[in-house]
Amino acid sequence: xxxxxxxxxxxxxxxxxxxxxxxxxxxxxxxxxxxxxxxxxxxxxxxxxxxxxxxxxxxxxxxxxxxxxxxxxxxxxxxxxxxxxxxxxxxxxxxxxxxxxxxxxxxxxxxxxxxxxxxxxxxxxxxxxxxxxxxxxxxxxxxxxxxxxxxxxxxxxxxxxxxxxxxxxxxxxxxxxxxxxxxxxxxxxxxxxxxxxxxxxxxxxxxxxxxxxxxxxxxxxxxxxxxxxxxxxxxxxxxxxxxxxxxxxxxxxxxxxxxxxxxxxxxxxxxxxxxxxxxxxxxxxxxxxxxxx
DNA sequence: GGCTGCAGTTTGGATACACA
DNA sequence: TGTGTATCCAAACTGCAGCC
Numbered sequence: 001x002x003x004x005x006x007x008x009x010x011x012x013x014x015x016x017x018x019x020x021x022x023x024x025x026x027x028x029x030x031x032x033x034x035x036x037x038x039x040x041x042x043x044x045x046x047x048x049x050x051x052x053x054x055x056x057x058x059x060x061x062x063x064x065x066x067x068x069x070x071x072x073x074x075x076x077x078x079x080x081x082x083x084x085x086x087x088x089x090x091x092x093x094x095x096x097x098x099x100x101x102x103x104x105x106x107x108x109x110x111x112x113x114x115x116x117x118x119x120x121x122x123x124x125x126x127x128x129x130x131x132x133x134x135x136x137x138x139x140x141x142x143x144x145x146x147x148x149x150x151x152x153x154x155x156x157x158x159x160x161x162x163x164x165x166x167x168x169x170x171x172x173x174x175x176x177x178x179x180x181x182x183x184x185x186x187x188x189x190x191x192x193x194x195x196x197x198x199x200x201x202x203x204x205x206x207x208x209x210x211x212x213x214x215x216x217x218x219x220x221x222x223x224x225x226x227x228x229x230x231x232x233x234x235x236x237x238x239x240x241x242x243x244x245x246x247x248x249x250x251x252x253x254x255x256x257x258x259x260x261x262x263x264x265x266x267x268x269x270x271x272x273x274x275x276x277x278x279x280x281x282x283x284x285x286x287x288x289x290x291x292x293x
Numbered sequence: 294g295g296c297t298g299c300a301g302t303t304t305g306g307a308t309a310c311a312c313a
Numbered sequence: 314t315g316t317g318t319a320t321c322c323a324a325a326c327t328g329c330a331g332c333c
Binding site: 060063139141145188213217248249 | 300313
């Protein structure tokens, strides 16, 4: 039987060799120090969880993964040296081969490989290793669905927000997205990221993309982003309360018609979207991590 | 060696969902 | 409303162990 998940095997295969910021200490595969940046809301300790992930290996599902954890196997090198006593003999070679490749890809920071290989349900674990370098992204469109429909790309890097507007500086968003190994969105798997990839089609990003919609749903947080924000107690400014994606379309049309205030409000709305993704990601990571053995 | 049962993984279709 | 993905669930499949 083919052990590759079809949806994963046909995904983007980037050979992008761009270099990205080195990770914080705590990642056993990282030897050189990463130059600290400005004070960040991400400056809490975040444990490495991605490196305890085995369910992307052939023949290993969540059940076997949990059994490996129970047996004290908590990283890929240990799995390679001790896995033979816990895995079916016929699978050990294949598992070790992919585990070795996983380590090599991790050392090379080939996040595109992880993005294509990790089951979507566990991509949130990448926040453990890459959370300090996460970029929270949200786009607005003119109502259409296509690369040219993008009107605004908003991004929050944990310190500052960055707004990119069509016909002004939209292309500059590509550089910011390129520079981050972890991109966090809400429903971006189906909407934001396909459009962004189409828009910057001449570039191959190297990042792991976490769509918060699904981790939050695992935690029982159903509904759209605004509803979930209310549930967890995230507040919005008075001026942007009640706005939604369709309002963003209308505001863009008003701006095109000459209303500068409409663009200001649109950017304020998008800015809140991306800023609120950060605490939601942290919440999802903390709760899902604590629910794992 | 062949059969059977079991545990675990994979597959594929239907459905739900959230975005603008 | 169109889009695209994840999730759910049942069925099929794989590999192993035990038994004869």
